[in-house]
Amino acid sequence: MLKTIVLLFTLLLAAESHWVLDLGGRIERDSAGAIAGVILRGTWVTDSDLEALRQMKEIARLDLALTRITDQGLLRLRDLRHIADLDLSYAEQITDEGASAVKDWHLIRLDLRGTKITDTTLSMLSRMATLKALDIGFAQVTDSGLQFLSALAGLEELALGGNKLTERGLQVLYSMPRLRRLDVSGKQRTDSGLWSVSVTDLALDPVASLKELRELNLNGAQVSARGLEKLAGLANLDKLHLYGAKPVRDDAIAVLSSLPRLRWVDLKDTSVTAEGVEKLRAAKPQCVILWQ
Structure with a gap:
Protein backbone atom coordinates (compact mmCIF):
# COMPACT_ATOMS: atom_id res chain seq x y z
CA MET A 1 0.00 0.00 0.00
CA LEU A 2 2.80 2.42 0.93
CA LYS A 3 4.55 1.79 -2.37
CA THR A 4 1.31 2.50 -4.20
CA ILE A 5 0.86 5.80 -2.38
CA VAL A 6 4.44 6.82 -3.15
CA LEU A 7 3.96 5.91 -6.80
CA LEU A 8 0.74 7.91 -7.05
CA PHE A 9 2.42 10.90 -5.40
CA THR A 10 5.32 10.68 -7.84
CA LEU A 11 2.98 10.51 -10.81
CA LEU A 12 1.03 13.49 -9.50
CA LEU A 13 4.19 15.57 -9.18
CA ALA A 14 5.26 14.62 -12.69
CA ALA A 15 1.88 15.51 -14.17
CA GLU A 16 1.88 18.84 -12.40
CA SER A 17 5.14 19.97 -13.96
CA HIS A 18 5.53 18.07 -17.24
CA TRP A 19 4.66 21.14 -19.32
CA VAL A 20 7.62 23.02 -17.85
CA LEU A 21 10.00 20.25 -18.86
CA ASP A 22 8.39 19.99 -22.30
CA LEU A 23 9.24 23.66 -22.88
CA GLY A 24 12.86 23.07 -21.91
CA GLY A 25 12.50 24.57 -18.46
CA ARG A 26 13.20 22.99 -15.11
CA ILE A 27 11.61 22.58 -11.71
CA GLU A 28 13.14 23.22 -8.29
CA ARG A 29 11.78 21.28 -5.32
CA ASP A 30 12.08 21.72 -1.58
CA SER A 31 13.18 19.02 0.88
CA ALA A 32 9.63 17.64 0.99
CA GLY A 33 9.46 17.28 -2.77
CA ALA A 34 7.06 20.16 -3.31
CA ILE A 35 7.63 22.53 -6.23
CA ALA A 36 9.54 25.56 -4.94
CA GLY A 37 10.70 27.16 -8.17
CA VAL A 38 9.91 27.22 -11.88
CA ILE A 39 12.72 28.14 -14.29
CA LEU A 40 11.57 29.02 -17.82
CA ARG A 41 14.51 31.25 -18.75
CA GLY A 42 15.10 31.45 -22.49
CA THR A 43 12.21 29.15 -23.40
CA TRP A 44 9.34 29.71 -25.84
CA VAL A 45 6.80 29.89 -23.02
CA THR A 46 3.64 31.78 -24.02
CA ASP A 47 1.08 33.79 -22.12
CA SER A 48 -1.38 30.90 -22.31
CA ASP A 49 1.23 28.49 -20.89
CA LEU A 50 1.40 30.65 -17.78
CA GLU A 51 -2.17 29.72 -16.94
CA ALA A 52 -0.81 26.43 -15.54
CA LEU A 53 1.37 28.36 -13.10
CA ARG A 54 -1.71 29.68 -11.34
CA GLN A 55 -2.15 26.26 -9.77
CA MET A 56 1.33 26.39 -8.22
CA LYS A 57 0.42 28.85 -5.49
CA GLU A 58 3.29 27.94 -3.17
CA ILE A 59 6.25 28.50 -5.49
CA ALA A 60 8.85 30.93 -4.15
CA ARG A 61 10.97 31.46 -7.28
CA LEU A 62 9.97 32.19 -10.86
CA ASP A 63 12.41 32.84 -13.71
CA LEU A 64 10.89 34.20 -16.94
CA ALA A 65 14.05 35.93 -18.18
CA LEU A 66 14.66 36.14 -21.93
CA THR A 67 11.11 35.09 -22.81
CA ARG A 68 8.46 36.66 -25.05
CA ILE A 69 5.70 36.82 -22.49
CA THR A 70 3.57 39.96 -22.45
CA ASP A 71 1.79 42.03 -19.84
CA GLN A 72 -1.31 39.90 -20.29
CA GLY A 73 0.59 36.75 -19.37
CA LEU A 74 2.15 38.28 -16.28
CA LEU A 75 -1.17 39.67 -15.07
CA ARG A 76 -2.49 36.11 -14.93
CA LEU A 77 -0.02 35.44 -12.12
CA ARG A 78 -1.09 38.24 -9.80
CA ASP A 79 -2.38 35.78 -7.18
CA LEU A 80 0.99 34.00 -6.76
CA ARG A 81 1.87 36.04 -3.70
CA HIS A 82 4.29 33.50 -2.24
CA ILE A 83 6.87 34.28 -4.92
CA ALA A 84 9.89 35.95 -3.31
CA ASP A 85 12.31 35.85 -6.26
CA LEU A 86 11.10 37.00 -9.71
CA ASP A 87 13.40 37.31 -12.73
CA LEU A 88 11.99 39.13 -15.76
CA SER A 89 15.33 40.29 -17.17
CA TYR A 90 15.13 40.98 -20.90
CA ALA A 91 11.50 39.92 -21.08
CA GLU A 92 11.34 42.85 -23.46
CA GLN A 93 7.56 43.05 -23.87
CA LEU A 134 16.51 45.17 -7.43
CA ASP A 135 17.78 45.37 -11.00
CA ILE A 136 16.27 48.10 -13.18
CA GLY A 137 19.18 48.38 -15.59
CA PHE A 138 18.48 49.06 -19.28
CA ALA A 139 14.88 50.03 -18.58
CA GLN A 140 13.24 53.44 -19.10
CA VAL A 141 13.53 55.14 -15.73
CA THR A 142 14.58 58.71 -14.98
CA ASP A 143 16.12 60.75 -12.19
CA SER A 144 12.65 61.67 -10.95
CA GLY A 145 11.51 58.07 -10.76
CA LEU A 146 14.63 56.96 -8.96
CA GLN A 147 13.64 59.10 -6.01
CA PHE A 148 10.73 56.74 -5.28
CA LEU A 149 13.31 54.17 -4.22
CA SER A 150 14.32 56.30 -1.25
CA ALA A 151 11.62 54.44 0.68
CA LEU A 152 13.54 51.16 0.26
CA ALA A 153 16.01 51.68 3.09
CA GLY A 154 16.56 47.93 3.44
CA LEU A 155 17.79 47.45 -0.13
CA GLU A 156 21.09 45.55 -0.29
CA GLU A 157 21.66 45.18 -4.04
CA LEU A 158 20.86 47.70 -6.77
CA ALA A 159 21.65 47.75 -10.49
CA LEU A 160 20.56 50.70 -12.62
CA GLY A 161 23.06 51.07 -15.46
CA GLY A 162 21.94 51.72 -19.02
CA ASN A 163 19.40 54.34 -17.98
CA LYS A 164 19.52 58.07 -18.71
CA LEU A 165 20.39 59.07 -15.15
CA THR A 166 22.48 61.94 -13.83
CA GLU A 167 24.21 62.90 -10.62
CA ARG A 168 20.88 64.25 -9.38
CA GLY A 169 19.30 60.82 -9.60
CA LEU A 170 22.16 59.18 -7.75
CA GLN A 171 21.43 61.30 -4.69
CA VAL A 172 18.91 58.59 -3.77
CA LEU A 173 21.86 56.44 -2.67
CA TYR A 174 22.13 58.51 0.51
CA SER A 175 18.90 56.84 1.66
CA MET A 176 20.23 53.29 1.11
CA PRO A 177 22.78 52.72 3.90
CA ARG A 178 22.54 48.92 3.68
CA LEU A 179 23.61 48.60 0.05
CA ARG A 180 26.28 45.92 -0.39
CA ARG A 181 26.29 45.74 -4.19
CA LEU A 182 25.87 48.62 -6.66
CA ASP A 183 26.04 48.46 -10.46
CA VAL A 184 25.83 51.67 -12.49
CA SER A 185 27.53 50.34 -15.64
CA GLY A 186 26.34 49.90 -19.21
CA LYS A 187 24.94 51.82 -22.17
CA GLN A 188 21.57 51.29 -23.84
CA ARG A 189 20.92 52.25 -27.46
CA THR A 190 17.51 53.91 -27.80
CA ASP A 191 15.68 55.89 -30.47
CA SER A 192 16.98 59.06 -28.81
CA GLY A 193 20.60 57.90 -28.60
CA LEU A 194 22.81 56.07 -26.11
CA TRP A 195 21.56 56.04 -22.52
CA SER A 196 23.91 55.56 -19.59
CA VAL A 197 24.28 56.70 -16.01
CA SER A 198 26.40 59.85 -15.87
CA VAL A 199 29.05 58.68 -13.41
CA THR A 200 31.71 61.32 -12.84
CA ASP A 201 33.96 62.18 -9.92
CA LEU A 202 31.18 64.34 -8.49
CA ALA A 203 28.67 61.49 -8.73
CA LEU A 204 30.79 59.37 -6.38
CA ASP A 205 29.87 61.49 -3.36
CA PRO A 206 26.69 59.51 -2.58
CA VAL A 207 28.49 56.24 -3.38
CA ALA A 208 31.10 57.11 -0.76
CA SER A 209 28.35 57.18 1.88
CA LEU A 210 27.60 53.46 1.41
CA LYS A 211 29.74 52.07 4.23
CA GLU A 212 28.44 48.50 3.81
CA LEU A 213 29.32 48.36 0.11
CA ARG A 214 31.24 45.24 -0.93
CA GLU A 215 30.99 45.29 -4.72
CA LEU A 216 30.92 48.32 -7.01
CA ASN A 217 30.62 48.27 -10.79
CA LEU A 218 31.89 51.46 -12.43
CA ASN A 219 32.66 49.96 -15.84
CA GLY A 220 32.92 52.72 -18.43
CA ALA A 221 32.57 55.50 -15.86
CA GLN A 222 34.22 58.88 -16.36
CA VAL A 223 35.96 58.77 -13.00
CA SER A 224 39.57 59.56 -12.17
CA ALA A 225 41.89 59.16 -9.19
CA ARG A 226 40.31 62.26 -7.69
CA GLY A 227 36.92 60.59 -7.65
CA LEU A 228 38.21 57.23 -6.47
CA GLU A 229 39.81 58.95 -3.49
CA LYS A 230 36.28 59.48 -2.18
CA LEU A 231 35.94 55.70 -1.86
CA ALA A 232 38.83 55.43 0.58
CA GLY A 233 36.40 55.17 3.48
CA LEU A 234 34.67 52.08 2.07
CA ALA A 235 36.36 49.62 4.41
CA ASN A 236 34.23 46.66 3.26
CA LEU A 237 34.74 47.06 -0.49
CA ASP A 238 36.32 43.89 -1.85
CA LYS A 239 35.36 43.89 -5.55
CA LEU A 240 35.71 46.87 -7.91
CA HIS A 241 34.89 46.93 -11.63
CA LEU A 242 36.64 49.70 -13.59
CA TYR A 243 36.71 48.18 -17.08
CA GLY A 244 36.75 50.92 -19.71
CA ALA A 245 37.08 53.75 -17.18
CA LYS A 246 39.60 55.62 -19.35
CA PRO A 247 40.38 58.47 -16.90
CA VAL A 248 41.72 55.95 -14.36
CA ARG A 249 45.52 56.23 -14.50
CA ASP A 250 48.51 55.28 -12.39
CA ASP A 251 47.71 58.05 -9.92
CA ALA A 252 44.72 55.92 -8.83
CA ILE A 253 46.97 53.10 -7.59
CA ALA A 254 47.50 54.75 -4.21
CA VAL A 255 43.81 54.83 -3.35
CA LEU A 256 43.27 51.27 -4.63
CA SER A 257 46.15 50.12 -2.46
CA SER A 258 44.56 51.78 0.56
CA LEU A 259 41.29 49.84 0.36
CA PRO A 260 41.79 47.31 3.18
CA ARG A 261 39.61 44.47 1.86
CA LEU A 262 40.06 44.84 -1.88
CA ARG A 263 40.61 41.36 -3.30
CA TRP A 264 39.52 41.79 -6.94
CA VAL A 265 39.76 44.72 -9.37
CA ASP A 266 39.22 45.00 -13.12
CA LEU A 267 41.56 47.54 -14.73
CA LYS A 268 41.20 46.34 -18.33
CA ASP A 269 40.85 49.10 -20.91
CA THR A 270 41.77 51.82 -18.41
CA SER A 271 44.83 54.08 -18.70
CA VAL A 272 46.75 52.26 -15.96
CA THR A 273 50.21 51.19 -17.14
CA ALA A 274 52.16 48.01 -16.48
CA GLU A 275 54.20 49.92 -13.91
CA GLY A 276 51.03 50.91 -12.09
CA VAL A 277 49.77 47.34 -12.06
CA GLU A 278 53.06 46.12 -10.59
CA LYS A 279 52.82 48.71 -7.83
CA LEU A 280 49.33 47.53 -6.97
CA ARG A 281 50.43 43.89 -6.97
CA ALA A 282 53.27 44.73 -4.62
CA ALA A 283 50.92 46.58 -2.28
CA LYS A 284 48.17 43.94 -2.42
CA PRO A 285 49.69 40.57 -3.36
CA GLN A 286 46.47 38.67 -2.58
CA CYS A 287 44.36 40.85 -4.87
CA VAL A 288 43.23 39.51 -8.27
CA ILE A 289 44.01 42.20 -10.85
CA LEU A 290 42.56 42.02 -14.36
CA TRP A 291 44.54 44.02 -16.89
CA GLN A 292 45.32 43.85 -20.61
Missing part, protein backbone atom coordinates in the same frame (compact mmCIF):
# COMPACT_ATOMS: atom_id res chain seq x y z
CA ILE A 94 6.90 43.71 -20.19
CA THR A 95 5.76 47.25 -19.38
CA ASP A 96 4.36 49.00 -16.32
CA GLU A 97 1.03 47.28 -16.90
CA GLY A 98 2.50 43.81 -16.50
CA ALA A 99 4.75 44.81 -13.62
CA SER A 100 1.67 45.92 -11.69
CA ALA A 101 0.85 42.23 -11.21
CA VAL A 102 3.37 42.09 -8.36
CA LYS A 103 2.17 45.13 -6.43
CA ASP A 104 0.74 43.01 -3.59
CA TRP A 105 3.59 40.50 -3.51
CA HIS A 106 6.30 40.39 -0.86
CA LEU A 107 9.29 40.09 -3.14
CA ILE A 108 12.84 39.86 -1.87
CA ARG A 109 14.54 39.82 -5.28
CA LEU A 110 13.21 41.43 -8.47
CA ASP A 111 15.01 41.66 -11.81
CA LEU A 112 13.45 44.01 -14.40
CA ARG A 113 16.60 44.58 -16.46
CA GLY A 114 15.90 45.19 -20.12
CA THR A 115 12.14 45.51 -19.75
CA LYS A 116 10.10 48.57 -20.72
CA ILE A 117 9.15 49.63 -17.21
CA THR A 118 9.21 53.34 -16.34
CA ASP A 119 8.99 55.55 -13.27
CA THR A 120 5.42 54.31 -12.77
CA THR A 121 6.74 50.91 -11.71
CA LEU A 122 9.29 52.50 -9.39
CA SER A 123 6.46 54.33 -7.65
CA MET A 124 4.70 51.01 -7.12
CA LEU A 125 7.87 49.34 -5.82
CA SER A 126 8.41 52.08 -3.25
CA ARG A 127 5.76 50.33 -1.12
CA MET A 128 7.48 46.92 -1.28
CA ALA A 129 9.37 47.05 2.02
CA THR A 130 10.53 43.42 1.74
CA LEU A 131 12.70 44.09 -1.31
CA LYS A 132 16.42 43.39 -0.82
CA ALA A 133 17.71 43.16 -4.41
